[in-house]
Amino acid sequence: MKRVELLSPAGDLEKLKWACLYGADAIYIGGEEFSLRANARNFTIDEIMEASSYVHSLNKKLYVTINMIFHNENINQLIDYLKQLECCKVDAIIIADLFIIDILKENNIKIPVHISTQQSTLNIEAIKFYEKEGIVERVVLGREASYEDIKAIRDNSNIELETFIHGAMCTSYSGRCVMSNYMTNRDANRGGCSQICRWDFDLVCDGEILEKNPRFTMCSKDLSMIDYIGELIDLGVTSFKIEGRMRSIYYVSTILNIYRKVIDNYYNGIRKIDERDKFILNRCANRETCPQFLMSKPSEKEQYYNGRCEESNQDFLGVVLDYKDGIMTITERNYFEVGWEVEVFGPNKCESFVVDKIMDGFGERNAARHPEEILYIPVPFKVEKYDLIRRKI
């Protein structure tokens, strides 16, 4: 039985390497042009080449997003870019604008195609259309797809199916929102989205402002399928996607670490999900999560209103750079002090201890106060480079 793929975002080469380390089977990235994160750092073609070699050396896969909706002015450089991606041996491109299918065919460019969630594919007839195109290997389903929708599609098609399992949601059907264009002149479908659905408004009823607290918003809670991983595996979903090419190393590593554990446990017959893992998932982005459309249509409980329980936390304390003779060298991220209980976690492990000494290059101190500072901390178990440290929560 082919195992489900755990698909991680990566905003740059460093994040890509972390994602590989923390359990991703495949990584999706964006190039400097044509992706929906127009204002992120993104990958140069040389970096895509390096990323491809790196993930393939680990027997993992690399997908490149070309998921903007093109205007005429964007079309010119595309063919060269696709040829470059072919040279980079990327495993697929994720497209939203369908003309790219013709470009690939006409220019004999051999890159498999994944249809982006921007097409909001929610039914078997649309899937049949893509099947007929021949080079479409996979469809990323719309986030509105329910369990029954996925099942009906899976039962009637052999095409690979990808579903989002974690991360932020668009309030609208993906691709069907240009509020950003009309309110801020920033083109949502070309990667400039200013996230209007996160804004607060007043609701006006028959011309009168409803002066109520909380104010109106369209903002939805984040998606988490943590409780339905087994069901989705049994349905035959090919790939589980985590949202967030602009997210931090800590976020992506934490989310991957937990889903990797849950997926592996499921294949090993362990169905119980650790409640603490769920708690950490939610704290990681400081946002509440829910399965959104999977089992029923979202109600007011799946929306965020500004009375939400969203508190900033500084759980992420540091990154392990080295370990020798019971002392770990770390680079600090957030404040902590002697006496705090902390966890060190890495791929497939998590252990905690109480910090009883913090040292810098000059001697001992009672607290870590300066992000990015290099510190030395005695630790009662073996740790490894690239382990992460968080406050015990």
Add this chain to the structure above:
Amino acid sequence: MKKIITLPLHFTDSLIKKIDGIIIGIENLSIGFASYETKESIVSKIKYIKNLKREVFVSLNKNIYNSDLEYLKDIINLIKDYDIDGIIYYDISIYNIVKSIDSNIPLYWNQEHLTTNYMTCNFWKNRGVVGTFLSSDITIDEILDIKKNVDMKYIVQIFGYVRMMASSRKLITNYLKHIGYDKSHKTYEIYENLSNKKYPIIEDGDDTITLSDKCINGIKHLELLEKSGIDYIFLDSLNIPNFESVIDSFNNNDISYFDDMEDYFLSRKTIYKVKR
């Protein structure tokens, strides 16, 4: 260049005779219409418009779920023999179903804000689609460039509120429930206080749409569009009081009728790479 409209809630034969064609919506398969036809009423509405010697298009612009497919096929089979001038489709399932049955219904690609370049128009043309309903967020120059590069029929929205967003959530109901209010008002808008703008928001079945704060009005571009060979201009009646006056103004090219409207992206480009 023909004028096509969506029908306002109340209309007369004389209104229909002032334009060239009607786009009608179907209950549960369309979104953002003042009224919808049902399985029972659709054929008589098509005949009625045809009797007035006007073109009739059926817009199936809702996102389609598996559970909609049977009903969708029923509707397509029901209308396929009545010589309609086109099905305007959002979801790709509609293309696939129409192509799989013995039908000559002309298809118009209308993925709202995804219809922004000539290459994708060409993609659909190569697959037998006769026309594209162009996005409202491209410029006149881009429209002309599309027409120049790919010869197919084009529909351009030239008047009416723009559907800025469609969500599969009941955003008004959810909010009112959250604050303990009944949903009993006739109209809703969302007010953004920094810009001091109000945007109509409408729950339509299980979905919610938001509209632009002002009506788009491209009357000043008519001559250019006509010269370039654009086939249809579209005037949307949704949320417009006294729509017949709007039609009269367009027929008389009377620009003085309109105030407080914008031509939005017809003459302004969007940006997407924000300089830092």
